Amino acid sequence: MAIIVDSQTRLVVQGLTGSEGRFHGLRNRSHGTNVVAGVTPGKGGQDVDGIPVFDTVASAVRETEADTSMIFVPAPFAADAIYEAVASGIRTIVCITEGVPAHEMLRIHAFIRPRGVTLVGPNCPGALSPGKANVGIIPAEIFREGGVGLVSRSGTLTYQIGHELTQLGLGNSTIVGIGGDPVVGLSFVDVLGLFEADPQTEQVVMVGEIGGDEEEKAAAFIEAEMSKPVVAYIAGFTAPPGKTMGHAGAIISGSAGTAQAKKDALEAKGIRVGTTPTETAELVAEIARA
């Protein structure tokens, strides 16, 4: 098993002919992902190292039975790419693109939810199920297959914690970077629910950071819905109060959005929070040994 991407995944890369799309598309393929198509308007009929390129997502789906899309197009075109993927029958979308306007994401979120589409990102490192499939920019070579689910709002910090886990001999079912933008597709709660239902996942590490109230909502969800142990890490304890959302933001979340507030919310529900990435990995190892 694993979640979101696995050995059944048939991947189409929107923006495969761009330099980033090509580099990571081929890198994903070399890690075993079934990359079946690319889409770049105007470049249909070409190929990227043997991967056929189509003008539209619909034709790529028709010809190759692609069911998952990875988006690498520039920010001004990313929303369009997501809508096209959904309209073409794609049900799992991983959007790597950074800089998608937040108002676009509000509309996209409202559009995909009733359609049952899974969107990871934008501005995220993607999803990796070691030994099965890698969709995104996560360096697969530092992870190994195992029973720890890892979900994070950050990219490189995820690698750091994954690396610490690997050093302790622990492997992962799936690593999911949900992205750090104000409005993203999958939330912590969504991914925690998927891990809870996944037989391969034995425990979960959640890597949060300052801002918003996703971690607080996750704390409530873990207490109410999860049987598997969860360990958390929060970045930004010493961050200066920088970009705030004014008073209005604090009222909505009912929380200051600070690292301490998140840690308190998690610990109040009995969830252990590591103070450093190293300590977080040690907590996971402790649970794995028990």
Place this chain on the structure above:
Amino acid sequence: MDLYEYQGKELFRRYGIPVSEGRLATSPAEAREAAQELGCPVVVKAQVLTGGRGKAGGIRLAETPAEAEARAREILGLDIRGHTVHKVWVERASDIEREYYLSITFDRSEKKPLFMFTTQGGIDIEEVAASSPEALVRLHVDPLEGYNAWQGRRLVHDAGVEDPGEQKQIAAIVGNLYRAFVGTEAMLCEVNPLIVTPQGEVRALDSKFTVDDNALFRLPDVAKMRDLAAADPLEALAREKGVTYVKLDGEVGVLGNGAGLTMSTVDVVTFVGGRPANFCDLGGGGDAQGVVDALEVITRDPQVRSIFFNIFGGITRCDEVARGILQALDQMAIEDPIVVRLDGTNAKEGRQLLREAAPPNLHAEATMLDGARRAVELAGA
């Protein structure tokens, strides 16, 4: 990006939200002229991107143009929560009968725009939310459906506004505020207070506006409102160089790749007993030149005593980072000790490059925790 009050009011005006007439002044003489043109009394308001202006003496009434000049002289140059006042907004003074609060913002949980409105405006709105939550009326807007007029009527009704003239004006303002919110791709538009004059006229007396940096590429007239002079000089230099840099108050310069890892590095430096001098994020795909630029920014801070490079390569390649470090040491006279920890993509090649060049003030560490400890120790030496 946060906007100044006067910029937010300019946007309000464009979207048909009534504001008082005013002028921007950067000198006491200009403030006097503005007061003359507008007619006294006027209010002289410090333009800074922070709250607490009133308490800091940044908002003052003036009965005559000469008084406006004097007040402006006192306010210009004032330090309000670390922000120096370079501009004042001179505005015709308003008679206030009642003060309300109106805002629209992103509800990140619901993933929808959220209106909040209360007739208990003017004071700290968080206090209203805490002490009498029923007085704060909330209403979500479906982003696909957009705004419809009933929503304005409902807010006004539920908040208990009784005067029909007021009801009508506020409902119209609510609709226009939504158009402003969507049209400028704002993350927050706040009117506190929204005032009612003794004549029953409703006006926005203040504005708080945050627009989405990611949307500025298609909003050139909003993008040009960015005030580079407002930023810390080092932060302005960093922005020019494309480096994300936030100045902190310690001695250990911190450089990482990716916001999460860099934030975590700042935390870890603190936990092992050090004081970080900055937050500096190379971003994804940083090349050698990016590293040189970042080091240039970090070393301009005279408080820096040591530098900790914490890199986990994903898109970023560690050999590029190593090249950048060596290039910077070649070009600049950096005397502070540099602690480097490289992992991830091409880490072996990167470490090899540094080992071969072996600059005297460079210290390699194998883990993030050891790197932080070493950098803190070296900063104290």
